[in-house]
Amino acid sequence: MASMWSEYTIGGVKITFPYKAYPSQLAMMNSIVRGLNSKQHCLLESPTGSGKSVALLCSALAWQQSFNGKPVDKSLSKKAEEPLSCCCACHSKNFTNIDLKQGTSHHFNCPSTPPSERYGTSSTCQDSPEKTTLAAKLSAKKQASVKRDENDDFQVEKKRIRPLETTQQIRKRHCFEKEVRHLDAKVASGKTTKLNSPLGKINSFSPQNPPGHCSRCCCSTKQGNSQGYSNTTKKDHGGKSKIPKIYFGTRTHKQIAQITRELRRTAYSGVPMTILSSRDHTCVHPEVVGNFNRNEKCMELLDGKNGKSCYFYHGVHKISDQHTLQTLEGMCKAWDIEELVSLGKKLKACPYYTARELIEDAHIVFCPYNYLLDAQIRESMDINLKEQIVILDEAHNIEDCARESASYSVTEVQLWFARDELDTMVNNNIRKKDHEPLRAVCYSLINWLEANSEHLVERDYESSCKIWSGREMLLNLHKMGITTATFPILQGHFSSVLQKEEKVLPIHGREETREVPIISASTQIILKGLFMVFDYLFRQNSKFADDYKVAIQQTYSWINQTDSSDKNEFFAQAKSRKRVRQKTAVRMLNFWCLNPAVAFSDINGKVWTIVVTSGTLSPMKSFSSELGVTFSIQLEANHVINNSQVWVGTIGSGPKGRNLCATFQHTETFEFQDEVGALVLSVCQTVSQGILCFLPSYKLLEKLKERWLSTGLWHNLELVKTVIVEPPAGEKIDFDELLQMYYDAIKYKGEKDGALLVAVCRGKVSEGLDFSDDNARAVITIGIPFPNVKDLQVVLKRQYNDQHSKLRGLLPGRQWYEIQAYRALNQALGRCIRHKNDWGALILVDDRFSSNPAQYISGLSKWIRQQVQYHSTFESAMESLAEFSKKHRKVIDVSKEDRKFIQDSGSTLEVAGLKDNTLTYLSEAASHLPPENPREGEAKMCVPELHCPKITTSLSLPGDIISRKDQGLKSFAYLHLIENSFIISSEIIYILL
Structure with a gap:
């Protein structure tokens, strides 16, 4: 049978592609294979809609397959398995057969294997009779747990008498529950545990070793476990180098869903995978889901407080290995986080911890890219990137993300809270020698904040600040007793207070265990954030000190006044009380990292290859200097569409002939607001179906909406199209619901001709959402979305780039500032033209594009820049746009x-x-x-x-x-x-x- 897949051999790697690849995709795959073969870093720009994601997935997974393509020496493999033989369930004949047929070993499919049968998923995907057999071969424990009563959400922790345990046994037993790695924990044999061993590999938790295995089985020992599952192992038992995992990072969880859908269409859809996400997206416990602070509530349930425990957590073993997961219906091919959550609800297994357990045997791990850049998240998720492949998709904002990952801000109130909690620990003699130094850190920072609050300089209305360089802050820390010599000691104290311990106490004549209290999750977050910044400041003889600015900012906010009590300590009666709002000063301590290379220093030089890609990377020369990464392989791919499929035009004046220059001074005038409104209405009357309109800020959006409502123009817009406005990030409005309203208005149009979505550059609509075909026949951008020029971080970053531009090759501050605007603009324009056969119009509204094209057009993406038309009048632009739209609408829609x-x-x-x-x-x-x-x-x-x-x-x-x-x-x-x-x-x- 002839194959329906296209195959390409690039750099010695056979790549199976789901269709005939475009030239831009071939160029992408060639660059990626070259980078992986030579362990070089790649910087790749490919226009949105050119099939970039498919090219990334297929080339990287094909290379991974070829890396481990040679079969393992069967004699060596058999010899390695012989010592594990015993009569327990995991080494019975049936269990071995399952592992051979469906297990997820490190071998990828051979190129000649039919795509549907690759990765050992054909039986489950095609609902063959073998599916029932595989399910029947699961251990009795797993089968029983799947069918357990679904109403048993909570499990009361029963008191029990247990024999005395050694300190090592107690700490080992609770290591996984609190997600803490103990540096000094030792096994009974006296051997020190590996510092890099992954979390969650406690034998009782692993599905490969379900309860009931005989104690004689070496798989139940630490030795057997480490042989089979150590993430730091360089070679497998066949003697080959262990294949690098692919960590595929993108900006949002919604983009991850799009990527996994693309993976499902490829020949590599059965690859062992997992998706890392927060508890906000994965927690299924009814008590935690409705809680504001899900992390703290989750930890309370894991600690068994109030006699309750998380039954979902105890059910993780049901689906926490790749083999078991792929035997379940709907999970044999690439899956989305929503499918894992649905499965977790059905089987009462925690999706959050399941996803983390699946990392061990996964070949590709999807996650937001801040999970890979943020040192705290990497530690909590136990992500080890050494010799792994890192792909950062939609990485046009990677510089901002990297700076934020190495920065930290804390309010004075939060420091008070941490100090008071540490006070309580010390006063109650709970690990006093460890808590006292940590309390001293909080006291020192609070005293320093209060001492300098009197010297703040006013910057804006009710806003003042004072700034120190990183070097100056090192001197301040030295005065507090926090130095290069003492900081490692503080880290040791912090590690000690996080360890979970139990004490055996005599109660009513019996010996029972009681947990030693530990600091709350909020205090842990504060200390982790401070210690992360201190680590960067002290690292390598304070190498990164010049990359930081420390600022105390004071603003004012209205907060509810607390209830006051009288002299007898009785609170006022409820009837006489009124809710009083009080204006209060809020002081914040900021450690701002101005160099994204600081965060990248943790992974640069350690990983196999870094692939940075997006549709809007230009100008690309800034990335190498900003990230501190040498991108030996760079690519600017062309678009896959014909010139006739896109209309790109600049409009510098409105219907009444007034110039439109969207600077702050002009946007404040009613003339500008009315002229822009009339222009948007004309476009809506000219172009049918969906139209996106992007503004530089939420502030301007609110001004225009208010003006158009008062003049009646908003009503006129609603007569033509359904008008939907993107809500600000802080508002509690279901964004997905609004988006669905927009799609429905286009799909089920009645009297109105489609919909108009008014959004903001850098908002949710502009980042990664797919508005293909009728969902976006035109994109209007008003002005150029420059960052707020008065924002303190923007000012400091511009100064930093000017200071280091010559020595480090950074872009001057002004160029850096302009690039931020063009990347945001290009992202907004990229919502239109999403595939080879799509068509649409890009309308750039601002006089600056036509009056000074050399400066303002040069920042646009290459494929847009080449097609720009300059229209001297509004009428000529509308005539050209109407002709373009009419020409494409002439072709009868396929019913x-x-x-x-x-x-x-x-x-x-x-x-x-x-x-x-x-x-x-x-x-x-x-x-x-x-x-x-x-x-x-x-x-x-x-x-x-x-x-x-x-x-x-x-x-x-x-x-x-x-x-x-x-x-x-x-x-x-x-x-x-x-x-x-x-x-x-x-x-x-x-x-x-």
Whole structure:
């Protein structure tokens, strides 16, 4: 049978692709394979809609497959397994058979293996009889836990008498529950535990060693466990280097969902994988889900406070290994976090901890990229990037993310809270020698804050600050007793107070264990943040001290006044009390990192390869200097569309001829606001279906909305289209629900012609969302979204770049400032034109684009820059836009009946003996097409050339042509017999009569 997949050999790596790759995709894959082969870093720009994600996935996974392509010496493998033989369930004959057939070893499929059978997932994906057999072979413990009563959400911790335990046993038993690695923990044999051993590998928790295994089995010992699961092992038991994991980071969880959908369409869909996420996205416990601070509530349940425990946590073993997960329905191919959450609810297994457990045997790990850059998150998630592959997709904001990851801010009130809690620990003689130094740190910082609050300089209305350099802050820390010599000691004290311990106490004549209290999660977060910054400041002889600025900021906010009590300490009666809001000063201590290379220093030089990619990286020269990474391989790929599919125009004046320059002075005037409103209304009347309008800030959005409501223009807009406004990030409005309203208004249009979505650059709408086809036939951008020039961090960053531009090759402050605006602008423009057959208009509203194109057009993406048209008047722009829209609308939209043309011809094909084979291949090919395949309602339906099985039955159709006439429309599908293979022509052509 001929394959429906395209195969390419690049750099000695055979890559299976779901369709014929575009030139830009081939260029991307070539760059990635080169980088992986030579362990060099890649900086790759490919326009949005050019199939970048598929190229990333296929090339990286194909290389990973080829890296481990050689089979393991069976004799060595068998010899390594012999000592593990015993009569327990995990080494019984049946269990071994499962592992051989469905297990996720480090071998990828051979290139000749059919895609549906790769990664050992064919049986479960195709619902073969073997599926039941595999499920039946699971241990009795797992089967019982799956069918357990679903109403048993809570499990009361029963008091029990237990024999005395050694300190090491107590600490080892609780190591996983509190997610703490003990540096001095030792096993009974006297051997020191590995510092880099992953969390969560306690034997009783691992599904590979369910309760009931015999004690004689070496898999239940630490030795056996470390041999099979150590993440730091360089070679497997076959003698080959262990394959590098792929850590695929992107900006948001919504983008991760899009990436996993792309992976599902590829031949690598069965790759062992996991998705890391926060408890906000994965927690399923009913008591925690509705809680504001889910992390603290989760830890309380794990600690068993109030006699309750998390039953979902205790059920993680049901699905916490790749083999078991892939035998379950719907999980044999690439899955999304929502599918894991749904499965966790069904089986009462915690998705949060399940995802973390799945890291060990995963070949690719998806997560937001701040999980990879933030040292605190890497530690809490137990992410070890040494010799691993790091892919950062949609990384146009990676510089900001890296700076934020190495920065930390804390309010004076938060420091008070931490100090008071540490006070309580010391006063109650709880680990006093460890808590006292930590309390001293909080006292010192609070005293320093209060002492300097009198010397703050006013910057703005009710806003003042004072700034120190990193070097100056080191001197201040030295006065507090925090130095290069004492800081490691403080870190040791902090590590000690986080260790969970139990004391055996005599109670009512019996010995029972009682937990030693530890500081709250909020205090832990404060101390971890401070210690992270201190670590960067002291590291390598204070190498990064010049990259920091420390600022005390004071602002004012209105807070509810606390209830006051009288002299007898009785609170006032409720009837006489009124809610009083009091204006209060809020002081914040900020440690701002101005150099993103600080965060990258933790991974640069340690990982195998870093791949940074996005559709809007230009100008690319800034990334190498800003991130401190040498990108030996760089690429600026072209777009896959034709020039005729996009209209790019600048408009410098409105319908009344007034100049439109969206600077702060102009946007404050009613004339500007009215002229922009009239322009948006004209575009809505000219272009049908969906239109996106992006503004530089929420402040301007609110001003325009208020003005348009008062003048009646908003009402006129609503007569033409359904108008939806993106809510600010802080508002508790369901963004997904608003987005669905927008999609529905376009899909089910009635009296109105589609919808208008008014959004903000750098907002949710502009970042990574897919508005293909009718969802975005035009994108309007008002002005240029420069960052707030008065923002203190922006001012300091510009000064920092000016200071270090010559020595470090950084861009001057002004250029850095302009680049931030253009990257945000390019992201907004990229919401339109999402695949090869898409079309749309990009409308740049601002006089500066036409008056000074050399300065303002040069910052646009390459594919946009090449097509810009300058319109001297508003009328000429609208005429050109109307002609463009009309030309593309001339092609009749494909109705549902027309789109089923080939399916309707099934009876004819069946006569020729072709229905089963041909239609199956057609539907499969369509399902594997990415966004490049037009959506419902698209005028032209393109299908890549499909090679079907050899046909022995001769065609009985006259002229080997199927034709159909329906309501003035003729459709032709050409069928060719070439070398005994049946090929459907690459296009179904619709011709107007």
